[in-house]
Amino acid sequence: MTGKCGAASMLDTFDDTFDGAAPELDAGEVADVVRRWLDHIVLDRGHAELTREAYARDLAHFVGYLRRHLGRVPTLADLSRLDAKSFRGFMASRRASGASSRTLARTMSALRTFFRWLEADEILRNRAILAVTLPKVGHSVPKPLTVEKARAVVDGGMAADLDWVTARDVAVLLLLYGSGLRISEALGIKAKDAPTADRDVLRIVGKGGKERVVPVLPVTVTAVARYRLMLPYALEPNGPLFLGAKGGPLSPRLIQLAMARAREELSLPDTATPHALRHSFATHLLSTGADLRQIQELLGHASLSTTQVYTEVDREHLLKVYDAAHPRA
Numbered sequence: 001m002t003g004k005c006g007a008a009s010m011l012d013t014f015d016d017t018f019d020g021a022a023p024e025l026d027a028g029e030v031a032d033v034v035r036r037w038l039d040h041i042v043l044d045r046g047h048a049e050l051t052r053e054a055y056a057r058d059l060a061h062f063v064g065y066l067r068r069h070l071g072r073v074p075t076l077a078d079l080s081r082l083d084a085k086s087f088r089g090f091m092a093s094r095r096a097s098g099a100s101s102r103t104l105a106r107t108m109s110a111l112r113t114f115f116r117w118l119e120a121d122e123i124l125r126n127r128a129i130l131a132v133t134l135p136k137v138g139h140s141v142p143k144p145l146t147v148e149k150a151r152a153v154v155d156g157g158m159a160a161d162l163d164w165v166t167a168r169d170v171a172v173l174l175l176l177y178g179s180g181l182r183i184s185e186a187l188g189i190k191a192k193d194a195p196t197a198d199r200d201v202l203r204i205v206g207k208g209g210k211e212r213v214v215p216v217l218p219v220t221v222t223a224v225a226r227y228r229l230m231l232p233y234a235l236e237p238n239g240p241l242f243l244g245a246k247g248g249p250l251s252p253r254l255i256q257l258a259m260a261r262a263r264e265e266l267s268l269p270d271t272a273t274p275h276a277l278r279h280s281f282a283t284h285l286l287s288t289g290a291d292l293r294q295i296q297e298l299l300g301h302a303s304l305s306t307t308q309v310y311t312e313v314d315r316e317h318l319l320k321v322y323d324a325a326h327p328r329a
Contacts, residue, residue, distance in 0.1 A: 007234040028073045036060045037117050047207030050252065057108040059114065065090045080124040086132040087111070094220065099133040108134050114253070143271040144280035150177055153262050153277070154219075158303070164230035168242055169258040171223040177272055178217040180281035180298050183252050183274045187242055191235035194228070195221050206300035214298055282310045 040045045066074040175186040194218040233247045242250040296307040
């Protein structure tokens with residue numbers, strides 16, 4: 001496929017918080033195959049629903065780009081004829097729309113996985129994407145909250161006169177900070193598996209279907225019990241523990257908004273997100289002497305190298321303390 005797409009600026013920006021809109025997939029054979037693949041990564045590969053949402057947006061952007069470029073709905077035959085230049089053109093259009101290197105890297109990784117699945121399922125074979133270099137993503141160090149700030153976030157909702165929605169949000173945030181859960185993991189807890197006074201551990205299935213057991217703090221057990229007592233809806237044993245205002249599954253976006261309100265009320269930095277509470281969990285454990293291997297197990301990391309990034313956070317903290325305290329620093 002040759003030529004340039006003149007509609008790159010029309011592409012919607014998509015950021016890592018899922019705020020951006022993505023073009024809808026058109027009806028057609030490509031859309032049908034994409035939906036089959038999305039079902040596959042959740043049902044067969046054990047990916048979380050949030051991963052499915054992100055990949056769905058990535059593929060919608062890609063198919064939308066092809067449609068604008070071709071002037072029609074793309075077909076599977078079009079996908080089989082794509083060359084490396086086509087994928088680079090798509091990356092350029094996403095970059096022009098404001099997508100970050102991290103977003104682009106995830107998008108291209110999703111496309112690689114998609115094309116590998118197409119080949120494995122004998123739908124089509126095209127390895128041109130393997131000739132495209134993934135964008136370089138700068139090395140980022142987690143930005144945890146201080147112990148005081150993290151405590152303020154969760155303690156701020158411990159008043160006795162809370163409404164049930166606030167009680168719910170506090171329980172979720174305590175699971176993120178007290179047990180190191182990802183937001184998708186906290187919202188994926190079933191009612192029958194809720195922590196109680198007699199069950200102070202959770203069995204969590206994380207990324208890639210990796211299972212782990214995490215402890216639950218007594219304050220979290222209390223917060224969950226308070227939320228359940230105040231909840232105006234009946235919980236189904238196999239349904240979600242945390243419900244939205246209308247009784248359906250709770251959206252991660254509402255927890256992000258709750259954290260945004262905490263940022264404003266407590267004058268927290270913009271980096272104070274729900275995921276920062278998970279970072280804080282790991283960093284605070286490390287600073288008080290926890291072993292990296294133990295933290296790896298609690299976080300559900302497949303590789304110790306992923307957990308080791310927290311040693312850099314701890315090192316930065318120690319250097320700041322040294323600079324502030326040493327008389328010759």
